[in-house]
Amino acid sequence: MRHNFGAGPCILPQEVFKQAAQAVLDFKDGLSILEISHRTSEFEGVVDEATRLVKELLNVPEGYSVIFLQGGASLQFAMVPYNLLPEGQTASYLDSGIWASKAIKEVSTFGKANIVASSKPDNYTFIPKDFEIPADSAYFHCTSNNTIYGTEMFSFPETNVPIVCDMSSDILSRVIDVSKFGLIYAGAQKNIGPAGATVVIVKDEILGKSGRKIPSMLDYQIQASNGSMYNTPPVFSIYVSMLNLRWLKSKGGVAEIEKENKAKAYALYTEIDRNPLFKGTCTVEDRSRMNVCFVMNNPELEKPFLKFVEDNGVEGLKGHRSVGGFRASMYNALPITSVHHLIDLMQTFAEKHQ
Numbered sequence: 001m002r003h004n005f006g007a008g009p010c011i012l013p014q015e016v017f018k019q020a021a022q023a024v025l026d027f028k029d030g031l032s033i034l035e036i037s038h039r040t041s042e043f044e045g046v047v048d049e050a051t052r053l054v055k056e057l058l059n060v061p062e063g064y065s066v067i068f069l070q071g072g073a074s075l076q077f078a079m080v081p082y083n084l085l086p087e088g089q090t091a092s093y094l095d096s097g098i099w100a101s102k103a104i105k106e107v108s109t110f111g112k113a114n115i116v117a118s119s120k121p122d123n124y125t126f127i128p129k130d131f132e133i134p135a136d137s138a139y140f141h142c143t144s145n146n147t148i149y150g151t152e153m154f155s156f157p158e159t160n161v162p163i164v165c166d167m168s169s170d171i172l173s174r175v176i177d178v179s180k181f182g183l184i185y186a187g188a189q190k191n192i193g194p195a196g197a198t199v200v201i202v203k204d205e206i207l208g209k210s211g212r213k214i215p216s217m218l219d220y221q222i223q224a225s226n227g228s229m230y231n232t233p234p235v236f237s238i239y240v241s242m243l244n245l246r247w248l249k250s251k252g253g254v255a256e257i258e259k260e261n262k263a264k265a266y267a268l269y270t271e272i273d274r275n276p277l278f279k280g281t282c283t284v285e286d287r288s289r290m291n292v293c294f295v296m297n298n299p300e301l302e303k304p305f306l307k308f309v310e311d312n313g314v315e316g317l318k319g320h321r322s323v324g325g326f327r328a329s330m331y332n333a334l335p336i337t338s339v340h341h342l343i344d345l346m347q348t349f350a351e352k353h354q
């Protein structure tokens, strides 16, 4: 068995893979999910159920639309200012990692980004906290989990400015209060389903105010009023996302998976702090539960350690090139037994290299 700690596209539950494989062969009356029209009532049922499950699992209040789009989280970096930033106005951004900085880069086409704070000089090892959001900002953009650096926001600012949040790598991993946000977006391939779909949850009342002429495909209002079906949606990604959302619901929902995610993170960080060979790379209070980044006190041991774990069934542990070392991504579907397996390997390796 392989233990998949990859950062994304990531592990999904085995039963979801099995059901998805079955639907490729026979979804309805011998027809594959890949060959039916997206306008059939069967597929409309899939989109409806996936949308309903997102609303139910995240307790999305009235007055919000949930839509499945394409283009990944990266297209949202541009769609957000296109739809929410009026000509001549400023949007505020928290620069907490590479994804945040890529989002900031896209603003220049539409207007001005005001960077309220940045942890870049410290290689993004923490989440900046003491900052002001100017009241005249069109919106405030932040990244709830910095996938590459392994930091996570455990509180969000109190402000009257609409908060826009890139939750690509921790959506559905913990309970959040959606009513505190104007817009949430997430590429599916980390905790929702396979690559190809992007989930957007948007408060309807913040839309339609930019005064810009927006191409239909990039207009949240048009996408929302067409129920994610303005054009052919990414049918397979939405279908498998629906299966994964069903799985999450059957596990007891977000509050239950949050307990497991806390237990997994606690176990691994405890070992990193205890084992003399390893150390974490981030400020302790900002440590992510989804992406655990760590290095070795003796960098020369990193290659042999990586080979040792790979020889023992561990996949995807190599850190991002901008941090080095290791990154253990522990999305919802990663069982705690995989975390215990990794911890055992860290201990065995340490015994050999005291």
Ligand SMILES: *Cc1c(COP(=O)(O)O)cnc(C)c1O
Pocket (backbone or CB within 6 Å): 008, 071, 072, 073, 074, 075, 099, 143, 145, 146, 147, 166, 167, 168, 169, 187, 188, 190
């Ligand atoms: C992976 C990731 C992205 C990029 O997602 P794409 O769907 O590949 O565009 C953006 N933001 C965060 C936080 C991510 O983890």
